Amino acid sequence: xxxxxxxxxxxxxxxxxxxxxxxLEVEAWLAAHPADAARVQAWAAQNQSLHAAFDSVLNEPxxxxxxxxxxxxxxxxxxxxxxxxxxMLVTGLIGYAIGLNTPxxxxxxxxxxxxxxxxxxxxxxxxxxxxxxEVDAAHSDHLVAWLSKRVGTQLQAPDxxxxxxxxxxxxxxxxxxxxxxxxxYQDKIExxxxxxxxxxxxxxxATTFRHATxxxxxxxxxxDGDFGYALSGQIGRQAIQQLADAAYRQLVTASGNR
Amino acid sequence: MxxxxxxxxxxxxxxxxxxxxxxxxxxxxxxxxDTLERALNKLDLWQPGSDLRAWLFTxxxxxxxxQIRIKRPQETVMEAALDEPVSGGQMEALTARDIHAAxxxxxxxxxxxxxxxxxxxxxxxxxxxxxxxxxxxxxxxxSRARERMRAMLAGEPAIKLKLVI
Numbered sequence: 001x002x003x004x005x006x007x008x009x010x011x012x013x014x015x016x017x018x019x020x021x022x023x024l025e026v027e028a029w030l031a032a033h034p035a036d037a038a039r040v041q042a043w044a045a046q047n048q049s050l051h052a053a054f055d056s057v058l059n060e061p062x063x064x065x066x067x068x069x070x071x072x073x074x075x076x077x078x079x080x081x082x083x084x085x086x087x088m089l090v091t092g093l094i095g096y097a098i099g100l101n102t103p104x105x106x107x108x109x110x111x112x113x114x115x116x117x118x119x120x121x122x123x124x125x126x127x128x129x130x131x132x133x134e135v136d137a138a139h140s141d142h143l144v145a146w147l148s149k150r151v152g153t154q155l156q157a158p159d160x161x162x163x164x165x166x167x168x169x170x171x172x173x174x175x176x177x178x179x180x181x182x183x184x185y186q187d188k189i190e191x192x193x194x195x196x197x198x199x200x201x202x203x204x205x206a207t208t209f210r211h212a213t214x215x216x217x218x219x220x221x222x223x224d225g226d227f228g229y230a231l232s233g234q235i236g237r238q239a240i241q242q243l244a245d246a247a248y249r250q251l252v253t254a255s256g257n258r
Numbered sequence: 259m260x261x262x263x264x265x266x267x268x269x270x271x272x273x274x275x276x277x278x279x280x281x282x283x284x285x286x287x288x289x290x291x292d293t294l295e296r297a298l299n300k301l302d303l304w305q306p307g308s309d310l311r312a313w314l315f316t317x318x319x320x321x322x323x324x325q326i327r328i329k330r331p332q333e334t335v336m337e338a339a340l341d342e343p344v345s346g347g348q349m350e351a352l353t354a355r356d357i358h359a360a361x362x363x364x365x366x367x368x369x370x371x372x373x374x375x376x377x378x379x380x381x382x383x384x385x386x387x388x389x390x391x392x393x394x395x396x397x398x399x400x401s402r403a404r405e406r407m408r409a410m411l412a413g414e415p416a417i418k419l420k421l422v423i
Contacts, residue, residue: 008382008397011404015375017382042408046357050278050377053354057274062266063287066273069294070265123267129379215264 005029010036014043016129051131058124061174115221118196118230119214121173121182126192126233133169133184143170147181153227155197157183158247165193165243177201185243193233193243200228209244211237220244224251263306265294268314271378275315278373279322281362289325293318312380315388319370326366360410368403371396 005026012018013026030037125132135143140157148155150172157167165185173180180198200223212219218240221230229251231244272293276286296317297304304313361369367389374385375396382400386393 007401011397011400012382015379039405039408042412043404046372046404046407046411047376049354049357050373053357054274054278054377057277058270060270060273062269062273066269066287066290066294067266069291069298070269120267124270215267 005036010040011043014040014047047130055131059171059173114196114198114200114228114230115210115212115219116214117175117180118194118221118232119212119217119219121180121196122194122217122219122232123215125171125182126184126194132192134171136169137167140167140169147172150179151181151197151227152179152199155181156251158195158250160185160193160243160246163239163243163246164188168192187235191233191235193231193235193240195247196230196232198228200226209248211241213237222248224248263301263304263310265297265310265314268311271311272314272318275373275378276318278361278377279369281358289318289321292321296321309384312384312388315374315378315380316390319388319390322366322370356411360407363410364403364406368399368406371399372403372407375400 009018009022009026013023013030018026030040135146137143144155144157147170157170160166164187166187168184168186170181170183173182175198177199180196183195183197184192185194186192209220209222212221217232217234218237219230219232220240220243221228222244223229229247231240231247233240233243269290272290273286276289276293277283280286280289293314297314300317304310361372364372370389371385374380374388375382380388382393382396386396389396
């Protein structure tokens with residue numbers, strides 16, 4: 001127990017940035033100082049209210065003019081050619097063939113959007129420290145039922161415990177083909193992977209496993225019946241592939257039993 | 259010659275911050291668009307390997323400050339914000355309407371700090387870098403912002419909006 005806790009430590013307590021030992025000391029201080037405890041509680045409620053009021057913006061479909069504004073249409077030609085070559089080297093031929101890394105050029109297959117959208121959703125939500133998911137894994141029955149209802153099929157959150165990943169929870173997103181379910185998993189060293197599930201674009205029946213790399217995020221994706229699945233993460237291509245294999249096996253088995 | 263990073267994955271968070279900062283859907287997206295344009299123009303100045311997100315927020319901060327300078331003494335209008343849906347699922351001590359109205363009444367420099375730290379989860383040093391001020395300044399603004407919000411939100415079920423011309 002210390003004699004004094006500095007004001008900035010009360011803020012750091014609220015923002016979760018205190019070292020564990022000091023956090024416990026601050027907690028003890030708060031137990032003995034109700035006025036400070038009330039302030040800290042109010043500040044934490046403010047953080048929560050900010051998320052409650054504005055997190056929905058993250059799920060809004062991106063306005064097209066803003067998506068276009070992220071890409072420069074008029075790159076000098078030599079630069080464009082070199083950039084395309086480099087992205088071939090970096091992302092592999094598959095990513096290039098379906099047009100993932102060529103700004104301003106429409107992907108040739110609709111499934112390419114699946115990988116890109118899944119990678120973006122992964123990049124947006126997996127770094128969130130406090131609100132990575134809308135519904136946590138403690139309520140997994142409710143989570144799966146809720147997402148299944150919204151997406152319009154009986155979903156299942158694959159079990160990755162054999163691969164060292166536990167379910168964190170999930171959230172509902174908006175995609176081009178309607179509602180999207182995102183399940184998030186985390187391993188012991190807090191690496192995260194996400195499974196993205198949405199209705200496939202009509203006419204897509206291929207079930208081949210595909211791989212793409214989007215800004216360093218590895219994505220394995222496949223179509224099963226009316227739905228597209230994409231597993232994303234930055235844990236190395238092979239590790240993601242193992243998880244994707246496991247997910248595919250579990251989900252196909254499940255749908256076979258339906 | 260190098261591959262330009264894709265800015266698209268930063269769009270949702272830039273939009274969230276801009277929405278909370280301006281309280282207006284259109285003004286927020288205009289700010290995001292200006293930020294992206296400036297980012298593309300200056301992308302060669304960005305150091306690969308450094309935090310692209312912090313860099314983008316820095317650009318947005320500079321644009322926002324310039325806008326305020328031009329617009330003073332006009333105040334921020336939060337009318338559009340009132341129709342925003344409240345996302346469910348979390349315990350809500352305060353309503354979205356309360357939080358929008360209270361944010362609108364914070365001085366911009368305090369609002370920025372509160373949002374960078376409380377909503378966007380920047381560390382204090384990172385927020386200081388984005389805003390171009392010492393960390394001590396971030397801490398004192400944060401403290402003032404949180405206490406001011408507490409005073410505004412304490413006991414009042416809804417805060418009346420200030421009408422602005």
